[in-house]
Every structure is written in C-alpha cells, then in structure tokens.
Amino acid sequence: MDVDLISKALANPTRRQILEWLKKPQQYLSEEQCGGFSRGICAGNIEKLGNVSQSTMSNHLSVLQQSGLIQAEKYGQWSYFSRNEILIQQYIEYLQNSL
Template structure:
C-alpha cells in the first residue's frame, strides 16, 4: 500500500453508494436474494442485484464496481453471463493498516 493507491481507495469510499456496497457485501445473504443458478455467495453478488438495491442506473453502478475492482476493493468473478463481486479483504486490511 502506498499513498497513491490509498487515495484511490479513499475516492471509492467518498461516495455513499460505493461505501454501502462494501457494507452490503459483508453479509450478502442478509441483503440480497439468492442467485438463481449459483446456490451460494462464495464469489459475492451479481451486478444486477447490486444495481437494483442501489437504485442507481445500470451504467453508473457498472462504472462504480469497475473502479472499485481496479483499486483492489472488490474481486470480480465471471460465471456465464453474470459477474459476481465480493470484497477483497486483503486490500481492505492493507488500507486500514496503512491508515493506522
């Protein structure tokens, strides 16, 4: 973790929706319905569910999630036509360690 990377993460955390997504993804089963095909949340939650819950447009959420992945806050996994997002606890810890 360095200052530049930490600041990029800070940017992601400067918006309520983006921060909220990270909170939701702590406990997907509490905040999202089960997936149709996948029977677990091991790889997180699909973009559509996050988009619906956020209330923002599909393009906005897609951009948010892409950026959050780029700076290491999220891990994206593709299964068929769906992209699943989960928290990247490793980067999150590096960030909080850097701050502390």
C-alpha cells in the same frame, strides 16, 4: 496499494454501501436470489439494491475494482463481485499506522 485511489473510491457513499452489501449479503438478499454467496453477489443484484441505472452502478463497480477493493469473477454471462478483504485490511492498518 494505491492509497489515493482507495480513498477516492471510499469518498462516495454509494460505493461504501456496495462494500457493506458485499460484506453482509445475507442481510440484503436471499441465497435463492444469488444462488448462494460463495461467488459473491451478481452485478444485477447489486444494481437492484442500489436502485440506480445499470450504467451508474457499472461505474461504481469499476471504480471499486480499479482501486482493488473488490474483485469480479465471470460465470457465463454473469459477473459476481466480492470484497478484497486482504487489501481492505492493509488499508485499515495503513490508516492506523500513518494518521
């Protein structure tokens, strides 16, 4: 776990919002839009929620992926993103124990 990389990723409000969308996708999207939530949320739907350009959202998703906070799975031409709950919990425990 790279604490500095995770902290840097979380410093941006858009990236924190992406993590919230991934945590509770049913509050922001219908299952029909996503074909269910078992795979996570499609990059295109995250982009629409963020109301930013594809390249900007791609950058945010890349930073979150590099930090380990999210995971991506390819299904055909689509990428689906989900939270890495284990790492998120480890980070929370680290903060609780070290600060």
